Amino acid sequence: MQRRDFIRGAVAGATALAMPHIAIAQPNKTLRFKPNNDLSAIDPAFSAAFVTRYHAHLVFDTLYGQDNNLNPHPQMVEGHVVENDGLLWRMKLRPGLKFHDGEPVRAQDAVASIKRWARVDTFGQALMAATDELSAQSDKEIVFRLKRPFPLLPNALAKSSTYVPVIMPERLAQSDHTKPITEAIGSGPYRYIAKDRVIGQLVVYEKFADYVPRPEGRSEYTSGAKVAYLDRIEWRIIPDQATAAGALRAGEIDWFENPIGDLIPMLRKDPNIQLDLIFKLGDMGVLTFNHLHAPMNNPAVRRVLAKAVSQTEMMDAIGADASTTDVGFFTPESPMASKTGVPIGAPTPDYANLKRELAAAGYNGEKIVLITVGQSTNINTQAVVLEDILKRLGMNVELVALDFANWLRRRQSRELPENGGWSMLTTFIPGQDLWDPAGHLMLRGSKQHAYAGWPDIPKLEELRNAWFSATNDEMRRDICHQMQLVAVQEVPYIPSGRWLNPTAYRKGLTGVARHTPLFYNLKKA
Helix, strand or coil: CCHHHHHHHHHHHHHCCCCCCCCCCCCCCEEEEECCCCCCCCCCCCCCCHHHHHHHHHHCCCCEEECCCCCEEECCEEEEEEECCCCEEEEEECCCCECCCCCECCHHHHHHHHHHHHCCCHHHHHHHHCEEEEEECCCCEEEEEECCCCCCHHHHHCCCCCCCCCCCCHHHHCCCCCCCCCCCCCCCCEEECHHHCECCCEEEEEECCCCCCCCCCCCECCECCCCCCCCEEEEECCCCHHHHHHHHHCCCCCEECCCCHHHHHHHHHCCCEEEECCCCCCEEEEEEECCCCCCCCCHHHHHHHHHHCCHHHHHHHHCCCEEECCCCCCCCCCCCCCCCCCCCCCCCCCHHHHHHHHHHHCCCCCEEEEEEECCCHHHHHHHHHHHHHHHHCCCEEEEEEECHHHHHHHHCCCCCHHHCCCCEEEEEEEHHHHCCCCCCCCCCCEHHHCCCCCCECHHHHHHHHHHHHCCCHHHHHHHHHHHHHHHHHHCCEEEEEEEECCEEEECCEECCCCCCCCCCCCEEC
């Protein structure tokens, strides 16, 4: 059996669920979107799931936004003044900002929100480490008093990838950050309609009539005016990809986030459908370990597994429109990327020799619990290939397929694999998120602050801190080369390649943003 046929059968078996009928008739002020997964968390500081990010940009707003080149621009603030040789930053909120519960947005809300976000975000943690005091001087003025200059301060507050530094009411922001908020109240262009939520089927947002778009600046990505032209946004959860493609062609949905490669030729032939490569930096495949428990707490075992993973084999299985192999630990287009220590694994690994290396590294037949999301094609495809690789190495592996919400919950478990934890998992991260150390979720070695898997690699943290202190790009690039060498040796995770696939939507939908699905500035003919 060919690899692609094997993968396709495994994915179809896990995702072929019935979808409720969707009526074709719909007003042009309603947009129906098929996301990759259901919304399992409404708290942007609690979940790294893509859909939680999309939700964040609908419901909340940020102090700064980003243009298409990821440069920061004032968004909720009118601007800033920098004094005292870069150690004092003053920011003033622009007028007209209001939360969905009718309360005005105050500087106190912003301060509490930033502090909550910084407890979980890598960029936020670096910012707060450089901050002596963050305070509200009045209802309108936010003040940072720094211990040392931090010129990337607007970049941190403009961050559009996980975790998004959204502004929420102070009463919500002051809640325990280890527990998700239960109310999605922001000041963004759309309101979350909790009463219409149907788990596994439907997520609904409605236009916030009191939202005041920014009056100046070019509308690009998350910066400039955010105009809610549509009255209602409906996310339709359709587990089966073929069913979703049929719904798009029939006009039952307007937008299909990420169709698999096998569906692209059919959709490309449909004169009513536009294929658009908005994800310019693609998705980076990730195979990660639980560093807390044997045998994955052993770097020698992790190094053998890294050599066993062929990025060519992984990307052939993904079957995207375009893919990149010999990928390191940073997005290929990033100035921080290099070929230092790459390739990690051979295109055709020598499994007989690797089995001997694995035994010498100390693997002794322990069960490897590999968790996957059956309904997520890209996660599950990688997991099925990885399961086969582990078996070829002679490892005792159990593949556990879960729905997305339970996968997220189990991913956070630090229990032993046999007690509801896990040994390995597969996922994918937007290339935008792995651009540099500022927002790189996967290159942390801080254990409790690291991505699920909790690697303890102090040298990575030392180099990351040095990157923030570097005074020029040449120094930053050199530090990133050193970080990649440490990652090749310690293997916090295995890069499995990078792929690019288009999104698909009905012609007549205009204003589609770059980088990620956003829902303001969209018009539907």
